Amino acid sequence: MRKLAVLLATAGLLVATAPAALAYEPVNVVHTEKVQAGPYAVTVGFSAWPVRAMQSLDFTFAVDGGIAGKSGSIVFLPAADPREAWDEPLARHPRQREVWGLDVRAMDEPGDYAMRFLIDGPAGPGVGELADLHVLDQPGPPLGLSWAVSSLPLVGLVVFLVLAWRRTKGRLIT
Amino acid sequence: MAITASRARGLPAAVVLLTGTVFSLIGLTWDVQWHSDVGPDTFFTLPHLFLYAGSAISGLAALTAVLATTAAHRAGAVPDPSLGGPPIRVFGRAFTAPLGYLVAGCGAASFLLYGLWDQWWHGLYGFDAVIDSPPHIGLLLSISATLVGTVVVFGAADEHRWGRIGALVSLAVLGAFDTVIVFAFKSLNGQVNAMHVAMAALMVLVLACATAFTRYGGVLMALGLAVIQAVTWWFSPWASRVYAEAVGLPMRDYAGQEPQLPALIPMSLVVVALLVHPLLTSRSRWAAPLAGAIAGGLLAGLQRPQSSWVFDGPLPPLQRVLLTALVGAVVGLVAAPAGRRFGRMLRLAGDRTPERN
Numbered sequence: 001m002r003k004l005a006v007l008l009a010t011a012g013l014l015v016a017t018a019p020a021a022l023a024y025e026p027v028n029v030v031h032t033e034k035v036q037a038g039p040y041a042v043t044v045g046f047s048a049w050p051v052r053a054m055q056s057l058d059f060t061f062a063v064d065g066g067i068a069g070k071s072g073s074i075v076f077l078p079a080a081d082p083r084e085a086w087d088e089p090l091a092r093h094p095r096q097r098e099v100w101g102l103d104v105r106a107m108d109e110p111g112d113y114a115m116r117f118l119i120d121g122p123a124g125p126g127v128g129e130l131a132d133l134h135v136l137d138q139p140g141p142p143l144g145l146s147w148a149v150s151s152l153p154l155v156g157l158v159v160f161l162v163l164a165w166r167r168t169k170g171r172l173i174t
Numbered sequence: 175m176a177i178t179a180s181r182a183r184g185l186p187a188a189v190v191l192l193t194g195t196v197f198s199l200i201g202l203t204w205d206v207q208w209h210s211d212v213g214p215d216t217f218f219t220l221p222h223l224f225l226y227a228g229s230a231i232s233g234l235a236a237l238t239a240v241l242a243t244t245a246a247h248r249a250g251a252v253p254d255p256s257l258g259g260p261p262i263r264v265f266g267r268a269f270t271a272p273l274g275y276l277v278a279g280c281g282a283a284s285f286l287l288y289g290l291w292d293q294w295w296h297g298l299y300g301f302d303a304v305i306d307s308p309p310h311i312g313l314l315l316s317i318s319a320t321l322v323g324t325v326v327v328f329g330a331a332d333e334h335r336w337g338r339i340g341a342l343v344s345l346a347v348l349g350a351f352d353t354v355i356v357f358a359f360k361s362l363n364g365q366v367n368a369m370h371v372a373m374a375a376l377m378v379l380v381l382a383c384a385t386a387f388t389r390y391g392g393v394l395m396a397l398g399l400a401v402i403q404a405v406t407w408w409f410s411p412w413a414s415r416v417y418a419e420a421v422g423l424p425m426r427d428y429a430g431q432e433p434q435l436p437a438l439i440p441m442s443l444v445v446v447a448l449l450v451h452p453l454l455t456s457r458s459r460w461a462a463p464l465a466g467a468i469a470g471g472l473l474a475g476l477q478r479p480q481s482s483w484v485f486d487g488p489l490p491p492l493q494r495v496l497l498t499a500l501v502g503a504v505v506g507l508v509a510a511p512a513g514r515r516f517g518r519m520l521r522l523a524g525d526r527t528p529e530r531n
Contacts, residue, residue: 024214024215024216024423048300054299055298055299055300056299056300056301056302057300089427089428091426091427091428092424092427094212094213094214094423094424094426095213095214097424103213103214104213104215104300104301104302106299106300106304139298139299140295140298140299143308146308146309147308147311149291149308149312150288150308150309150311150312150315151311151312151315152284152312153281153284153288153312153315153316153318153319154315156280156284156319157315157318157319157322160277160322161516164519165515165519168518168519168522171522171525
Protein backbone atom coordinates (compact mmCIF):
# COMPACT_ATOMS: atom_id res chain seq x y z
CA MET A 1 0.00 0.00 0.00
CA ARG A 2 2.83 2.32 0.97
CA LYS A 3 4.68 1.45 -2.25
CA LEU A 4 1.54 2.20 -4.24
CA ALA A 5 1.23 5.61 -2.54
CA VAL A 6 4.85 6.43 -3.38
CA LEU A 7 4.29 5.38 -7.00
CA LEU A 8 1.13 7.48 -7.28
CA ALA A 9 2.86 10.48 -5.69
CA THR A 10 5.78 10.16 -8.15
CA ALA A 11 3.42 9.89 -11.11
CA GLY A 12 1.48 12.92 -9.82
CA LEU A 13 4.67 14.97 -9.47
CA LEU A 14 5.72 14.01 -13.00
CA VAL A 15 2.36 15.11 -14.43
CA ALA A 16 2.33 18.31 -12.38
CA THR A 17 5.84 19.32 -13.44
CA ALA A 18 5.49 18.25 -17.08
CA PRO A 19 4.24 21.65 -18.40
CA ALA A 20 7.36 23.36 -17.00
CA ALA A 21 9.59 20.74 -18.60
CA LEU A 22 7.70 21.05 -21.88
CA ALA A 23 8.12 24.83 -22.10
CA TYR A 24 10.57 26.01 -24.73
CA GLU A 25 13.10 28.34 -23.16
CA PRO A 26 13.06 31.93 -24.42
CA VAL A 27 16.24 33.35 -25.96
CA ASN A 28 18.22 35.03 -23.19
CA VAL A 29 20.73 37.47 -24.72
CA VAL A 30 23.59 38.21 -22.30
CA HIS A 31 25.93 40.12 -24.64
CA THR A 32 25.50 42.26 -27.74
CA GLU A 33 27.74 43.73 -30.46
CA LYS A 34 26.91 46.36 -33.08
CA VAL A 35 27.61 45.92 -36.80
CA GLN A 36 26.95 48.48 -39.55
CA ALA A 37 26.13 46.69 -42.80
CA GLY A 38 25.85 49.55 -45.27
CA PRO A 39 22.62 51.38 -44.44
CA TYR A 40 21.54 48.70 -41.92
CA ALA A 41 22.49 48.74 -38.23
CA VAL A 42 22.56 45.17 -36.87
CA THR A 43 22.63 44.23 -33.19
CA VAL A 44 24.24 40.81 -32.78
CA GLY A 45 23.07 39.06 -29.60
CA PHE A 46 24.74 36.09 -27.86
CA SER A 47 22.99 33.90 -25.26
CA ALA A 48 26.38 32.90 -23.78
CA TRP A 49 29.51 35.03 -23.42
CA PRO A 50 32.39 34.50 -23.94
CA VAL A 51 31.80 31.99 -26.74
CA ARG A 52 33.52 28.65 -26.18
CA ALA A 53 34.15 25.91 -28.74
CA MET A 54 31.47 23.18 -28.80
CA GLN A 55 29.28 25.07 -26.30
CA SER A 56 25.92 25.73 -27.90
CA LEU A 57 24.29 29.15 -27.80
CA ASP A 58 21.67 31.24 -29.56
CA PHE A 59 22.72 34.03 -31.91
CA THR A 60 20.23 36.81 -32.68
CA PHE A 61 20.60 39.37 -35.46
CA ALA A 62 18.25 42.35 -34.93
CA VAL A 63 18.13 44.98 -37.68
CA ASP A 64 17.07 48.54 -36.80
CA GLY A 65 13.61 49.03 -38.31
CA GLY A 66 12.85 45.30 -38.24
CA ILE A 67 13.57 42.46 -40.68
CA ALA A 68 10.37 42.81 -42.75
CA GLY A 69 11.19 43.38 -46.43
CA LYS A 70 14.86 42.54 -45.88
CA SER A 71 16.87 39.40 -46.65
CA GLY A 72 20.48 38.36 -46.65
CA SER A 73 23.08 35.88 -45.54
CA ILE A 74 25.81 35.51 -42.98
CA VAL A 75 29.34 34.26 -43.65
CA PHE A 76 31.58 32.85 -40.93
CA LEU A 77 35.25 33.38 -41.76
CA PRO A 78 37.81 31.53 -39.60
CA ALA A 79 40.95 33.67 -39.33
CA ALA A 80 43.15 30.56 -39.31
CA ASP A 81 41.90 29.37 -42.71
CA PRO A 82 39.50 31.62 -44.69
CA ARG A 83 39.06 28.75 -47.20
CA GLU A 84 37.01 27.01 -44.49
CA ALA A 85 34.42 29.83 -44.51
CA TRP A 86 30.77 28.86 -44.61
CA ASP A 87 27.60 30.83 -45.22
CA GLU A 88 23.90 30.46 -44.59
CA PRO A 89 20.77 32.51 -45.26
CA LEU A 90 19.55 34.85 -42.54
CA ALA A 91 16.47 33.07 -41.21
CA ARG A 92 14.10 33.99 -38.39
CA HIS A 93 15.10 32.59 -35.00
CA PRO A 94 12.65 29.74 -34.22
CA ARG A 95 12.09 31.00 -30.66
CA GLN A 96 12.23 34.74 -31.38
CA ARG A 97 10.57 35.23 -34.73
CA GLU A 98 10.87 39.03 -34.90
CA VAL A 99 14.65 38.80 -35.44
CA TRP A 100 17.00 36.67 -37.51
CA GLY A 101 19.13 34.18 -35.64
CA LEU A 102 20.80 30.80 -35.25
CA ASP A 103 19.37 28.50 -32.59
CA VAL A 104 21.39 26.10 -30.46
CA ARG A 105 24.57 26.55 -32.46
CA ALA A 106 28.13 25.73 -31.45
CA MET A 107 31.42 26.76 -33.01
CA ASP A 108 33.33 23.50 -33.51
CA GLU A 109 36.85 24.92 -33.27
CA PRO A 110 38.40 27.59 -31.03
CA GLY A 111 40.06 30.63 -32.63
CA ASP A 112 39.20 33.98 -34.16
CA TYR A 113 36.30 34.36 -36.56
CA ALA A 114 34.71 37.18 -38.50
CA MET A 115 30.95 37.30 -39.06
CA ARG A 116 30.12 39.01 -42.34
CA PHE A 117 26.56 40.20 -43.00
CA LEU A 118 25.26 40.66 -46.53
CA ILE A 119 21.86 42.37 -46.33
CA ASP A 120 19.48 43.51 -49.03
CA GLY A 121 16.46 45.70 -48.36
CA PRO A 122 14.57 48.86 -49.28
CA ALA A 123 17.72 50.99 -48.76
CA GLY A 124 19.77 48.81 -51.16
CA PRO A 125 22.43 46.22 -50.44
CA GLY A 126 24.85 46.52 -47.52
CA VAL A 127 27.83 44.57 -46.20
CA GLY A 128 29.27 44.72 -42.69
CA GLU A 129 31.51 42.61 -40.53
CA LEU A 130 31.88 41.72 -36.87
CA ALA A 131 35.61 41.13 -36.74
CA ASP A 132 37.48 39.35 -33.97
CA LEU A 133 34.85 37.02 -32.58
CA HIS A 134 37.14 35.15 -30.24
CA VAL A 135 36.08 31.54 -29.54
CA LEU A 136 37.77 30.09 -26.45
CA ASP A 137 38.85 26.47 -26.00
CA GLN A 138 36.16 23.87 -25.31
CA PRO A 139 35.19 23.35 -21.66
CA GLY A 140 35.13 19.98 -19.94
CA PRO A 141 37.34 16.91 -20.30
CA PRO A 142 39.58 16.40 -23.36
CA LEU A 143 37.57 15.26 -26.35
CA GLY A 144 39.63 12.06 -26.65
CA LEU A 145 38.53 11.01 -23.18
CA SER A 146 34.87 11.75 -23.98
CA TRP A 147 35.09 9.66 -27.14
CA ALA A 148 36.79 6.85 -25.22
CA VAL A 149 33.88 6.75 -22.74
CA SER A 150 31.34 6.86 -25.59
CA SER A 151 33.02 4.00 -27.42
CA LEU A 152 32.58 1.55 -24.53
CA PRO A 153 29.38 -0.02 -25.93
CA LEU A 154 31.25 -0.54 -29.22
CA VAL A 155 34.13 -2.16 -27.33
CA GLY A 156 31.56 -4.39 -25.60
CA LEU A 157 30.04 -5.37 -28.95
CA VAL A 158 33.46 -6.16 -30.43
CA VAL A 159 34.38 -8.29 -27.40
CA PHE A 160 31.05 -10.13 -27.73
CA LEU A 161 31.62 -10.80 -31.43
CA VAL A 162 35.22 -11.96 -30.87
CA LEU A 163 34.11 -14.34 -28.09
CA ALA A 164 31.28 -15.68 -30.25
CA TRP A 165 33.72 -16.02 -33.18
CA ARG A 166 36.15 -18.08 -31.09
CA ARG A 167 33.49 -20.25 -29.44
CA THR A 168 31.86 -21.15 -32.74
CA LYS A 169 35.15 -21.97 -34.45
CA GLY A 170 35.00 -25.52 -35.74
CA ARG A 171 31.22 -25.73 -35.50
CA LEU A 172 30.41 -23.54 -38.49
CA ILE A 173 28.24 -24.93 -41.27
CA THR A 174 29.86 -23.80 -44.51
CA MET B 175 -0.48 -21.90 -41.99
CA ALA B 176 -1.30 -21.22 -38.34
CA ILE B 177 1.56 -21.09 -35.87
CA THR B 178 1.12 -23.87 -33.34
CA ALA B 179 1.73 -23.30 -29.63
CA SER B 180 5.11 -25.05 -29.58
CA ARG B 181 6.28 -23.19 -32.68
CA ALA B 182 5.20 -19.88 -31.19
CA ARG B 183 7.16 -20.41 -27.96
CA GLY B 184 9.43 -17.44 -27.62
CA LEU B 185 7.60 -15.39 -30.22
CA PRO B 186 5.77 -12.94 -27.88
CA ALA B 187 8.91 -11.83 -26.02
CA ALA B 188 10.85 -11.53 -29.29
CA VAL B 189 8.10 -9.42 -30.85
CA VAL B 190 8.00 -7.08 -27.82
CA LEU B 191 11.79 -6.73 -28.06
CA LEU B 192 11.58 -5.92 -31.77
CA THR B 193 8.73 -3.47 -31.12
CA GLY B 194 10.99 -1.56 -28.73
CA THR B 195 13.71 -1.26 -31.38
CA VAL B 196 11.14 -0.03 -33.93
CA PHE B 197 10.08 2.64 -31.40
CA SER B 198 13.75 3.67 -31.16
CA LEU B 199 14.03 3.91 -34.96
CA ILE B 200 10.83 5.99 -35.20
CA GLY B 201 12.05 8.31 -32.44
CA LEU B 202 15.44 8.74 -34.06
CA THR B 203 14.29 9.53 -37.58
CA TRP B 204 11.60 11.88 -36.23
CA ASP B 205 14.00 13.68 -33.85
CA VAL B 206 16.64 14.29 -36.54
CA GLN B 207 13.92 15.69 -38.81
CA TRP B 208 12.51 17.84 -36.01
CA HIS B 209 15.88 19.52 -35.43
CA SER B 210 16.24 20.18 -39.13
CA ASP B 211 12.73 21.46 -39.88
CA VAL B 212 11.48 22.99 -36.60
CA GLY B 213 14.20 23.26 -33.96
CA PRO B 214 13.11 24.02 -30.38
CA ASP B 215 13.97 21.16 -28.07
CA THR B 216 13.12 19.94 -24.57
CA PHE B 217 13.63 16.69 -22.68
CA PHE B 218 9.98 15.75 -23.26
CA THR B 219 9.46 16.17 -27.01
CA LEU B 220 7.43 13.32 -28.57
CA PRO B 221 10.40 12.03 -30.64
CA HIS B 222 12.47 11.89 -27.44
CA LEU B 223 9.68 9.98 -25.67
CA PHE B 224 9.70 7.41 -28.51
CA LEU B 225 13.44 6.98 -28.02
CA TYR B 226 13.11 6.52 -24.25
CA ALA B 227 10.09 4.21 -24.64
CA GLY B 228 11.97 2.11 -27.21
CA SER B 229 14.79 1.27 -24.85
CA ALA B 230 12.36 0.83 -21.93
CA ILE B 231 10.20 -1.67 -23.86
CA SER B 232 13.24 -3.61 -25.11
CA GLY B 233 14.86 -3.54 -21.66
CA LEU B 234 11.72 -4.84 -19.92
CA ALA B 235 11.27 -7.58 -22.55
CA ALA B 236 14.89 -8.66 -22.01
CA LEU B 237 14.55 -8.56 -18.21
CA THR B 238 11.34 -10.61 -18.32
CA ALA B 239 12.94 -13.22 -20.60
CA VAL B 240 16.02 -13.50 -18.35
CA LEU B 241 13.92 -13.85 -15.18
CA ALA B 242 11.63 -16.45 -16.81
CA THR B 243 14.61 -18.48 -18.05
CA THR B 244 16.26 -18.27 -14.63
CA ALA B 245 13.09 -19.41 -12.87
CA ALA B 246 12.61 -22.32 -15.29
CA HIS B 247 16.26 -23.35 -14.95
CA ARG B 248 16.03 -23.29 -11.15
CA ALA B 249 12.91 -25.43 -11.36
CA GLY B 250 14.98 -28.05 -13.18
CA ALA B 251 14.17 -27.34 -16.82
CA VAL B 252 16.99 -27.48 -19.35
CA PRO B 253 17.27 -24.07 -21.06
CA ASP B 254 16.30 -24.19 -24.74
CA PRO B 255 18.81 -22.21 -26.88
CA SER B 256 16.16 -21.59 -29.54
CA LEU B 257 14.43 -19.31 -27.02
CA GLY B 258 16.78 -16.33 -27.31
CA GLY B 259 20.14 -18.01 -27.78
CA PRO B 260 22.57 -20.13 -25.77
CA PRO B 261 22.05 -19.79 -21.99
CA ILE B 262 24.72 -17.75 -20.20
CA ARG B 263 25.17 -17.90 -16.42
CA VAL B 264 25.70 -14.41 -15.04
CA PHE B 265 26.24 -12.69 -11.66
CA GLY B 266 27.96 -15.66 -10.05
CA ARG B 267 25.61 -18.11 -11.81
CA ALA B 268 22.65 -16.50 -10.02
CA PHE B 269 20.87 -15.84 -13.33
CA THR B 270 20.50 -17.82 -16.54
CA ALA B 271 20.29 -15.38 -19.45
CA PRO B 272 19.66 -16.32 -23.09
CA LEU B 273 22.49 -14.67 -25.03
CA GLY B 274 20.30 -12.49 -27.26
CA TYR B 275 18.29 -11.12 -24.34
CA LEU B 276 21.48 -10.60 -22.34
CA VAL B 277 23.03 -8.44 -25.09
CA ALA B 278 19.76 -6.57 -25.69
CA GLY B 279 19.29 -5.94 -21.96
CA CYS B 280 22.87 -4.73 -21.53
CA GLY B 281 22.20 -2.25 -24.36
CA ALA B 282 19.06 -0.96 -22.63
CA ALA B 283 20.89 -0.61 -19.28
CA SER B 284 23.77 1.15 -21.01
CA PHE B 285 21.24 3.54 -22.61
CA LEU B 286 20.23 4.64 -19.10
CA LEU B 287 23.85 5.31 -18.08
CA TYR B 288 24.63 7.26 -21.24
CA GLY B 289 21.38 9.20 -20.72
CA LEU B 290 22.78 10.40 -17.40
CA TRP B 291 26.05 11.37 -19.08
CA ASP B 292 24.11 13.20 -21.78
CA GLN B 293 22.35 15.23 -19.07
CA TRP B 294 25.72 16.19 -17.56
CA TRP B 295 26.98 17.09 -21.04
CA HIS B 296 24.00 19.41 -21.53
CA GLY B 297 24.91 21.21 -18.32
CA LEU B 298 28.42 21.84 -19.62
CA TYR B 299 27.88 22.37 -23.35
CA GLY B 300 24.25 23.54 -23.48
CA PHE B 301 21.56 21.81 -25.50
CA ASP B 302 23.00 19.66 -28.26
CA ALA B 303 24.01 21.50 -31.37
CA VAL B 304 24.89 18.26 -33.13
CA ILE B 305 23.70 14.64 -33.35
CA ASP B 306 27.27 13.30 -33.20
CA SER B 307 28.23 14.48 -29.70
CA PRO B 308 30.08 11.81 -27.67
CA PRO B 309 27.14 11.08 -25.30
CA HIS B 310 24.76 10.81 -28.26
CA ILE B 311 27.03 8.31 -29.97
CA GLY B 312 27.17 6.40 -26.65
CA LEU B 313 23.35 6.38 -26.54
CA LEU B 314 23.06 5.31 -30.16
CA LEU B 315 25.66 2.55 -29.72
CA SER B 316 23.71 1.31 -26.69
CA ILE B 317 20.57 1.02 -28.84
CA SER B 318 22.71 -0.73 -31.46
CA ALA B 319 23.64 -3.33 -28.84
CA THR B 320 19.92 -3.88 -28.18
CA LEU B 321 19.45 -4.29 -31.94
CA VAL B 322 22.26 -6.85 -32.15
CA GLY B 323 20.62 -8.74 -29.27
CA THR B 324 17.30 -8.69 -31.16
CA VAL B 325 18.99 -10.19 -34.23
CA VAL B 326 20.40 -12.99 -32.04
CA VAL B 327 17.01 -13.65 -30.38
CA PHE B 328 15.29 -14.15 -33.76
CA GLY B 329 18.33 -15.88 -35.26
CA ALA B 330 18.18 -18.47 -32.47
CA ALA B 331 14.67 -19.38 -33.65
CA ASP B 332 15.82 -19.97 -37.23
CA GLU B 333 14.11 -23.37 -37.32
CA HIS B 334 10.82 -21.41 -37.47
CA ARG B 335 9.81 -19.15 -40.33
CA TRP B 336 9.05 -16.31 -37.86
CA GLY B 337 12.60 -16.58 -36.57
CA ARG B 338 14.14 -16.22 -40.03
CA ILE B 339 11.83 -13.36 -41.02
CA GLY B 340 12.36 -11.65 -37.65
CA ALA B 341 16.14 -11.89 -37.94
CA LEU B 342 16.07 -10.28 -41.39
CA VAL B 343 13.69 -7.55 -40.20
CA SER B 344 15.94 -6.92 -37.16
CA LEU B 345 18.99 -6.70 -39.43
CA ALA B 346 17.17 -4.18 -41.64
CA VAL B 347 16.21 -2.11 -38.56
CA LEU B 348 19.84 -2.32 -37.39
CA GLY B 349 21.05 -1.12 -40.79
CA ALA B 350 18.54 1.74 -40.88
CA PHE B 351 19.24 2.82 -37.30
CA ASP B 352 23.03 2.69 -37.55
CA THR B 353 23.07 5.04 -40.55
CA VAL B 354 23.13 7.74 -37.86
CA ILE B 355 26.35 6.40 -36.34
CA VAL B 356 28.24 7.17 -39.56
CA PHE B 357 27.90 10.84 -38.53
CA ALA B 358 30.63 10.14 -35.97
CA PHE B 359 33.06 9.79 -38.90
CA LYS B 360 32.28 13.29 -40.20
CA SER B 361 35.35 14.84 -38.58
CA LEU B 362 37.57 12.40 -40.53
CA ASN B 363 36.24 13.60 -43.88
CA GLY B 364 38.96 14.85 -46.22
CA GLN B 365 39.87 13.81 -49.75
CA VAL B 366 38.07 10.59 -48.87
CA ASN B 367 34.53 10.92 -47.48
CA ALA B 368 34.86 8.86 -44.29
CA MET B 369 31.09 8.93 -43.65
CA HIS B 370 30.40 7.29 -47.01
CA VAL B 371 33.08 4.66 -46.43
CA ALA B 372 31.61 3.89 -42.98
CA MET B 373 28.14 3.61 -44.52
CA ALA B 374 29.44 1.18 -47.15
CA ALA B 375 31.14 -0.93 -44.45
CA LEU B 376 27.94 -1.09 -42.38
CA MET B 377 25.81 -2.07 -45.36
CA VAL B 378 28.26 -4.74 -46.59
CA LEU B 379 28.38 -6.22 -43.07
CA VAL B 380 24.58 -6.58 -42.73
CA LEU B 381 24.22 -7.70 -46.35
CA ALA B 382 26.81 -10.48 -46.03
CA CYS B 383 25.45 -11.49 -42.62
CA ALA B 384 21.88 -11.79 -43.94
CA THR B 385 23.03 -13.71 -47.05
CA ALA B 386 24.94 -16.25 -44.97
CA PHE B 387 22.10 -16.58 -42.46
CA THR B 388 19.33 -17.72 -44.78
CA ARG B 389 18.49 -18.26 -48.46
CA TYR B 390 18.26 -14.95 -50.33
CA GLY B 391 18.67 -13.27 -46.92
CA GLY B 392 20.76 -10.37 -48.29
CA VAL B 393 18.29 -9.49 -51.03
CA LEU B 394 15.31 -9.83 -48.65
CA MET B 395 17.04 -7.71 -45.99
CA ALA B 396 17.84 -5.05 -48.63
CA LEU B 397 14.16 -5.05 -49.65
CA GLY B 398 13.20 -4.63 -45.97
CA LEU B 399 15.59 -1.70 -45.67
CA ALA B 400 14.05 -0.16 -48.81
CA VAL B 401 10.60 -0.44 -47.23
CA ILE B 402 11.90 1.25 -44.05
CA GLN B 403 13.46 3.98 -46.21
CA ALA B 404 10.20 4.54 -48.11
CA VAL B 405 8.05 4.65 -44.97
CA THR B 406 10.36 6.97 -43.01
CA TRP B 407 10.85 9.13 -46.12
CA TRP B 408 7.17 9.98 -45.87
CA PHE B 409 6.81 9.72 -42.09
CA SER B 410 9.59 11.90 -40.67
CA PRO B 411 8.80 15.20 -42.48
CA TRP B 412 5.05 14.58 -42.07
CA ALA B 413 5.31 13.83 -38.31
CA SER B 414 7.53 16.87 -37.73
CA ARG B 415 5.10 19.17 -39.52
CA VAL B 416 2.01 17.77 -37.77
CA TYR B 417 3.68 17.84 -34.34
CA ALA B 418 4.87 21.42 -34.86
CA GLU B 419 1.32 22.47 -35.77
CA ALA B 420 -0.05 20.65 -32.72
CA VAL B 421 2.26 22.46 -30.27
CA GLY B 422 1.99 25.80 -32.09
CA LEU B 423 5.55 26.05 -33.37
CA PRO B 424 6.41 27.45 -36.80
CA MET B 425 8.54 25.64 -39.37
CA ARG B 426 12.01 27.07 -39.92
CA ASP B 427 12.55 29.56 -42.71
CA TYR B 428 14.30 27.74 -45.56
CA ALA B 429 13.35 24.31 -44.13
CA GLY B 430 13.54 22.14 -47.22
CA GLN B 431 11.71 19.26 -45.51
CA GLU B 432 13.88 16.70 -47.30
CA PRO B 433 13.93 13.51 -45.19
CA GLN B 434 17.23 13.72 -43.33
CA LEU B 435 17.96 10.24 -41.99
CA PRO B 436 16.16 8.22 -44.69
CA ALA B 437 18.18 10.13 -47.31
CA LEU B 438 21.35 8.55 -45.88
CA ILE B 439 20.25 4.95 -46.55
CA PRO B 440 21.84 3.84 -49.85
CA MET B 441 19.11 3.66 -52.51
CA SER B 442 21.22 1.29 -54.59
CA LEU B 443 21.27 -1.43 -51.93
CA VAL B 444 18.69 -3.77 -53.52
CA VAL B 445 20.47 -3.67 -56.89
CA VAL B 446 23.87 -4.12 -55.23
CA ALA B 447 22.48 -7.04 -53.17
CA LEU B 448 21.19 -8.75 -56.33
CA LEU B 449 24.49 -8.08 -58.11
CA VAL B 450 26.73 -9.64 -55.45
CA HIS B 451 24.33 -12.40 -54.39
CA PRO B 452 25.97 -15.09 -56.61
CA LEU B 453 29.41 -14.19 -55.26
CA LEU B 454 28.27 -14.06 -51.63
CA THR B 455 26.73 -17.53 -51.93
CA SER B 456 29.68 -19.02 -53.80
CA ARG B 457 31.98 -21.48 -52.03
CA SER B 458 35.06 -20.03 -53.69
CA ARG B 459 37.60 -18.62 -51.25
CA TRP B 460 37.87 -15.27 -53.00
CA ALA B 461 34.19 -14.81 -53.78
CA ALA B 462 33.19 -13.10 -50.52
CA PRO B 463 36.07 -10.56 -50.49
CA LEU B 464 35.40 -9.82 -54.16
CA ALA B 465 31.67 -9.35 -53.46
CA GLY B 466 32.57 -7.04 -50.58
CA ALA B 467 34.93 -4.99 -52.76
CA ILE B 468 32.32 -4.58 -55.49
CA ALA B 469 29.51 -3.75 -53.05
CA GLY B 470 31.70 -1.47 -50.89
CA GLY B 471 33.00 0.44 -53.90
CA LEU B 472 29.56 0.91 -55.43
CA LEU B 473 27.86 1.88 -52.17
CA ALA B 474 30.59 4.34 -51.09
CA GLY B 475 30.88 5.87 -54.56
CA LEU B 476 27.13 6.32 -55.03
CA GLN B 477 26.46 8.01 -51.68
CA ARG B 478 27.54 11.46 -52.82
CA PRO B 479 25.56 11.47 -56.09
CA GLN B 480 22.55 10.33 -54.03
CA SER B 481 22.83 13.20 -51.51
CA SER B 482 23.51 15.72 -54.31
CA TRP B 483 20.32 14.53 -55.98
CA VAL B 484 18.19 14.56 -52.80
CA PHE B 485 19.47 17.90 -51.46
CA ASP B 486 19.96 19.51 -54.88
CA GLY B 487 23.64 20.16 -54.20
CA PRO B 488 26.69 20.23 -56.46
CA LEU B 489 28.73 17.12 -57.21
CA PRO B 490 32.30 17.09 -55.84
CA PRO B 491 35.24 16.51 -58.21
CA LEU B 492 35.10 13.03 -59.78
CA GLN B 493 38.54 12.27 -58.33
CA ARG B 494 37.14 12.53 -54.78
CA VAL B 495 34.18 10.26 -55.55
CA LEU B 496 36.48 7.65 -57.12
CA LEU B 497 38.91 7.82 -54.20
CA THR B 498 36.03 7.33 -51.75
CA ALA B 499 34.78 4.38 -53.85
CA LEU B 500 38.26 2.85 -53.82
CA VAL B 501 38.57 3.06 -50.03
CA GLY B 502 34.99 1.74 -49.79
CA ALA B 503 36.05 -1.26 -51.90
CA VAL B 504 39.03 -1.97 -49.63
CA VAL B 505 36.86 -1.78 -46.51
CA GLY B 506 34.20 -3.95 -48.19
CA LEU B 507 36.88 -6.53 -48.94
CA VAL B 508 37.24 -7.10 -45.18
CA ALA B 509 33.62 -6.43 -44.18
CA ALA B 510 32.03 -9.08 -46.42
CA PRO B 511 33.94 -12.12 -45.05
CA ALA B 512 33.37 -10.80 -41.50
CA GLY B 513 29.64 -10.33 -42.19
CA ARG B 514 29.41 -13.80 -43.74
CA ARG B 515 31.01 -15.25 -40.64
CA PHE B 516 28.52 -13.40 -38.40
CA GLY B 517 25.67 -14.84 -40.48
CA ARG B 518 27.02 -18.38 -40.02
CA MET B 519 27.49 -17.77 -36.30
CA LEU B 520 23.88 -16.59 -36.15
CA ARG B 521 22.72 -19.92 -37.58
CA LEU B 522 24.33 -21.61 -34.58
CA ALA B 523 22.61 -19.37 -32.00
CA GLY B 524 19.74 -21.79 -31.48
CA ASP B 525 21.83 -24.94 -31.93
CA ARG B 526 21.15 -27.59 -29.30
CA THR B 527 24.45 -29.41 -29.75
CA PRO B 528 26.86 -28.72 -26.88
CA GLU B 529 29.58 -26.13 -27.48
CA ARG B 530 33.22 -27.06 -27.80
CA ASN B 531 35.07 -24.96 -25.29
